[in-house]
Amino acid sequence: MELKLVYKNLCPNCGENVSSERLSKGLPCENCLPNEKGKLKFGPLLEVEERNKRIEEIEELFKKVVKAKMWALQKFWVRRFLKGESFTLIAPTGSGKTTIQIILCLFSAKFLKKRCLIILPTSILVSEVSKRMKDFSEKLNFNLTISSYHSLLSQKEKKEEISKIDFADIIVTTHLSIMKKEEIARQSVDVVFVDDVDSFLRKSKAIRFVLRMMKLPEKIKKIVTGVFEKKINLKDAISEISNTKEKITAQLIVSGATQKAKRTR
Structure with a gap:
């Protein structure tokens, strides 16, 4: 028995x-x-089940435009993203970081109704990534408004991009453009993707602008500003932010390259 x-x-x-x-x-x-x-x-198992379905949906989109399956590492990033986490993509150049960010950006704007911002270090990259994103969007039959602003545009093109930025689903630009153009800096976004975190962190002013664009509680904005103005030490700031973590709905995903990717953060 x-x-x-x-x-x-x-x-x-x-x-x-x-x-x-x-x-x-x-x-x-x-x-x-x-x-x-x-x-x-x-229950949590229902959340896992729904998340797995989302991952399958994203992989189908990926295969449709990239003509290949996602790598295990890319699936890991997708899973973290769907959990609502803010995190860092650390992997060697050529690992598909930018590609998965484009796919996640399109998926978020289309199905999650989240407004996205992609920040790139140079105007050339903004031009390349925005063209690729628009190409993917067209192949997937997504009716999304994508605004791409950078210094390589003509004056006429700049005006056109700025004119649609208030109702854009996705904004693609450089950190310098965010600091220089009030029309961009005043926008509110739900998800921020930062490509090349090293160059971004060298511009402390840009970080403040981006945090202002994210939908963060006023208390957290004041804490972050206090850190930059050296009125609050980092340890106390982290402690205070941890206590209000549940109120944060915006996501920040940053990426960087390393020659020896011993672990994924």
Whole structure:
């Protein structure tokens, strides 16, 4: 006779009691899933299930425009992004950091209704990335407004890009343009992608402009400003921000290259 056990507070979905029989089948407790063939209605396992579906959707978009499957590292970045995390992409040049950022940007604007900003170090890169993004958007039949502003544009082109920036779904520009153009700096965004974090961090003023564009609580904006003005030390600032972390809905994803990528941060 098989011995059946009940594990106290070990249901992977709700944390209540669950039988060994249910666990052996990969199922949560009866309260979470009364019908073994039914669908979860709540809990962290439902979030995981929905996130996995999103990952599959993003991979389909990726394959459609890139004509290849995502690498394991790119899937890892996608998973973190869908969790709502702010994080750093550290990987060698050619690892597909920019490509996955473009895909995530398009996905966010189209399906999550989030306004995105991509910051690149040079005007040449802004031109290249924006063209690639518009090409991807066209192939996917996404009806998105993409505003691309950089110094290589003619005066007429600059006016055209600025004229649509207030209703743009995606803004692609340089950190210098953000500091120089009030029309860009006054925009509010939900997700910020920063390519080449090293060059970005060398411009402390640019960081303040970007944080202002993100939808951050006023308290956090004051804390960050206090750090830059040396009125608050970094340790105290981190502690205060940690206490208000749940109120932050905006995401910041930055990328950088390294010759020896021993780990992904």
